[in-house]
Amino acid sequence: MKDSTIKKLEILAESAKYDVSCASSGTSRSNIKGGIGSAHGWGICHSFTGDGRCVALLKIMLTNFCLFDCAYCINRKSNDIPRAAFSPKELTELTIEFYRRNYIEGLFLSSGIIKNPDHTMERMLRVIKDLRTVHHFNGYIHMKTIPGASRELVYQAGLYADRLSVNLEIPTEANLKRLAPDKDHQSIYSPMRHIQQHLLENKEERKKYRHAPKFAAAGQSTQIIVGATDESDKQILELSSKLYKRPSMKRVYYSGFIPVNSYDKRLPVVQDVPRKRENRLYQADWLLRFYQFEVNEIVNDDYQELDLDMDPKLAWAIRNPQFFPVDINRASYEKILRVPGIGLKSAKLIVTARQHGRLNIDALKRIGVVLKRAQFFIICAGMRTFKMQEASADYIRLSLQEPIPLIETAQPQQLTMLL
Amino acid sequence: MLVFRYDETFEGLLTAVFDAFALKKWPEQVLSRHDVVPLFTSEEYIVFTDDKKAERVSTAMKKRLPNIALNQLTYVWFSELPERSSLIFRYLIKLFKTKKDISTNFADPDVLAVKQLAKKVSNERHYLMMFVRFNAIENQGEKVYFATVEPRYNVLPLVVAFFKDRFADQKWAIFDTKRQFGYYFDLKQLDLVTLDEQADLLFDGAINQNYLSAEERQFQKLWYHYCQALTIKERINPKLQRQFMPKRFWKHLPETWHKTFDN
Numbered sequence: 001m002k003d004s005t006i007k008k009l010e011i012l013a014e015s016a017k018y019d020v021s022c023a024s025s026g027t028s029r030s031n032i033k034g035g036i037g038s039a040h041g042w043g044i045c046h047s048f049t050g051d052g053r054c055v056a057l058l059k060i061m062l063t064n065f066c067l068f069d070c071a072y073c074i075n076r077k078s079n080d081i082p083r084a085a086f087s088p089k090e091l092t093e094l095t096i097e098f099y100r101r102n103y104i105e106g107l108f109l110s111s112g113i114i115k116n117p118d119h120t121m122e123r124m125l126r127v128i129k130d131l132r133t134v135h136h137f138n139g140y141i142h143m144k145t146i147p148g149a150s151r152e153l154v155y156q157a158g159l160y161a162d163r164l165s166v167n168l169e170i171p172t173e174a175n176l177k178r179l180a181p182d183k184d185h186q187s188i189y190s191p192m193r194h195i196q197q198h199l200l201e202n203k204e205e206r207k208k209y210r211h212a213p214k215f216a217a218a219g220q221s222t223q224i225i226v227g228a229t230d231e232s233d234k235q236i237l238e239l240s241s242k243l244y245k246r247p248s249m250k251r252v253y254y255s256g257f258i259p260v261n262s263y264d265k266r267l268p269v270v271q272d273v274p275r276k277r278e279n280r281l282y283q284a285d286w287l288l289r290f291y292q293f294e295v296n297e298i299v300n301d302d303y304q305e306l307d308l309d310m311d312p313k314l315a316w317a318i319r320n321p322q323f324f325p326v327d328i329n330r331a332s333y334e335k336i337l338r339v340p341g342i343g344l345k346s347a348k349l350i351v352t353a354r355q356h357g358r359l360n361i362d363a364l365k366r367i368g369v370v371l372k373r374a375q376f377f378i379i380c381a382g383m384r385t386f387k388m389q390e391a392s393a394d395y396i397r398l399s400l401q402e403p404i405p406l407i408e409t410a411q412p413q414q415l416t417m418l419l
Numbered sequence: 420m421l422v423f424r425y426d427e428t429f430e431g432l433l434t435a436v437f438d439a440f441a442l443k444k445w446p447e448q449v450l451s452r453h454d455v456v457p458l459f460t461s462e463e464y465i466v467f468t469d470d471k472k473a474e475r476v477s478t479a480m481k482k483r484l485p486n487i488a489l490n491q492l493t494y495v496w497f498s499e500l501p502e503r504s505s506l507i508f509r510y511l512i513k514l515f516k517t518k519k520d521i522s523t524n525f526a527d528p529d530v531l532a533v534k535q536l537a538k539k540v541s542n543e544r545h546y547l548m549m550f551v552r553f554n555a556i557e558n559q560g561e562k563v564y565f566a567t568v569e570p571r572y573n574v575l576p577l578v579v580a581f582f583k584d585r586f587a588d589q590k591w592a593i594f595d596t597k598r599q600f601g602y603y604f605d606l607k608q609l610d611l612v613t614l615d616e617q618a619d620l621l622f623d624g625a626i627n628q629n630y631l632s633a634e635e636r637q638f639q640k641l642w643y644h645y646c647q648a649l650t651i652k653e654r655i656n657p658k659l660q661r662q663f664m665p666k667r668f669w670k671h672l673p674e675t676w677h678k679t680f681d682n
């Protein structure tokens with residue numbers, strides 16, 4: 001291990017860090033005899049960076065040399081930045097050494113495009129194949145699929161990786177072509193489709209032959225950059241909801257645009273990362289995936305942008321007073337889930353606990369319901385009136401929206417998931 | 420006020436439950452033998468741990484409670500908090516008095532308290548899965564991956580199975596410096612171990628860095644610089660970082676050793 005390795009590692013981590021996905025979730029696998037490692041249901045964060053992001057995987061590029069020139073990317077050809085490349089052997093060894101010290105859950109491998117997409121994919125494949133077959137590594141592997149890679153290579157990658165991803169980056173094709181002249185939606189959607197098809201075929205195969213190798217057991221994910229182009233929240237969320245209709249699509253990540261190449265005329269001039277908008281999109285995404293909301297309930301022609309002052313669940317509730325009050329002791333789980341101030345956990349606790357007797361305000365408080373919010377939308381034992389009738393929508397809005405800071409500070413808001 | 424006293428073993432606590440039903444006595448508190456006598460104690464009953472009685476309560480408990488609830492009680496026990504005795508005791512008394520499965524009745528303060536305390540202990544266990552850091556050391560010509568921890572609750576016994584599964588092809592040891600015991604895995608089995616007090620393997624509650632090979636230092640350094648490089652400077656937020664990765668773990672985490680590696 002030489003000092004040059006440190007330099008290389010720094011360069012290639014710098015180049016990979018803007019990719020937000022870190023989840024190492026979705027697979028459970030016990031150690032196989034003689035091997036090293038296991039994958040653990042929800043994924044474990046092993047550290048947190050100075051900006052508060054989870055470090056679960058060794059997120060790294062095999063190389064940051066790239067033939068393409070995407071406007072939003074720090075690694076684009078026309079940028080004058082230090083470049084480096086790992087040999088597959090160096091990177092597999094580093095992964096194993098980090099893993100043995102419990103620094104990481106596994107590897108998240110991406111790469112700039114060298115020569116052509118397939119050549120790049122082949123080099124990446126060497127790394128993950130060696131990890132699995134030479135080092136008997138059972139930890140988690142997430143590999144980026146290179147836009148334009150062939151079906152066969154996508155298939156091979158799926159045999160060794162737990163998760164594959166192809167980043168969409170820009171929601172509409174016109175904007176993508178403007179910012180990334182070397183790419184089009186076809187080159188992104190087709191590997192996505194390959195992953196989907198391979199996964200379905202693999203399922204059938206495994207029904208017939210139990211020992212057929214598993215293909216990308218944790219499915220696929222993608223990333224959308226927010227704020228680099230002019231798409232509305234409605235356009236973005238409609239796209240996500242369409243993507244989630246494919247059973248293999250597990251996560252869509254939203255990455256607030258960071259102007260890494262501030263001198264590019266095609267890009268907007270932004271002062272701050274649109275952190276709040278990013279956060280609201282994640283909240284809306286949760287409503288789609290876990291709270292059984294339809295996308296047009298959250299954004300539609302009348303409400304094309306998410307409200308930055310309040311979370312999308314509360315915004316929906318205020319727009320739909322006819323849905324309330326929800327009777328805590330009688331209403332279905334689905335209805336309870338829609339009450340602002342009641343999260344997934346408390347909703348589950350409520351429906352199990354009420355079998356033992358009627359729930360009152362105190363019980364709800366203990367269960368973890370945020371009454372400050374929920375009080376406007378529910379009735380329960382010992383609560384005489386339904387508050388929303390007394391309070392106007394404006395009143396609720398004013399009393400629940402987040403305080404506007406008096407002085408705009410540069411301090412970022414922390415990302416809070418909605419209840 | 421009636422107080423039960425017992426020897427702070429789990430069997431002792433189950434015996435207390437048995438005795439309460441046999442004597443039809445319902446104490447307000449269950450305390451260990453050396454807790455101070457609370458004010459207004461009018462009567463004391465000393466529990467003598469009896470394995471047969473404990474066994475009967477344990478069997479009944481396993482019949483009546485789902486696994487989730489049994490695990491919660493185990494976690495509460497490993498919290499080592501003084502209030503755990505009375506809490507588990509009241510929970511079991513309620514369970515056997517009602518003849519129903521009470522474990523989902525979260526409107527009941529004791530049931531909820533068990534769930535919440537179990538959650539805290541389980542979080543601490545999860546912290547170990549996240550923040551254990553192995554250091555490779557040479558021990559009689561062999562490479563052993565060694566880590567020290569000092570968890571808030573006694574969670575090391577609850578987490579070693581996880582490490583055994585994950586690091587099955589390396590020798591490793593994890594030592595709880597607060598409770599002065601640990602586990603050693605020799606590629607075959609897991610053994611409970613203590614450390615010779617004379618040995619200077621530990622220094623200030625952490626591993627003595629003089630024992631590390633030069634190679635080990637390099638990996639720590641690589642990891643440090645990797646985490647630094649990964650940080651997005653435009654978004655720096657130390658408060659958020661500390662919230663997810665509390666300061667009390669930092670002395671074991673090479674990625675936070677700015678003084679050592681920044682030069």
Ligand code: SF4
Pocket residue numbers: 066067068069070073074075076077111112113180
């Ligand atoms: S192809 Fe990927 S690495 Fe290359 S410039 Fe575009 S986004 Fe960056």
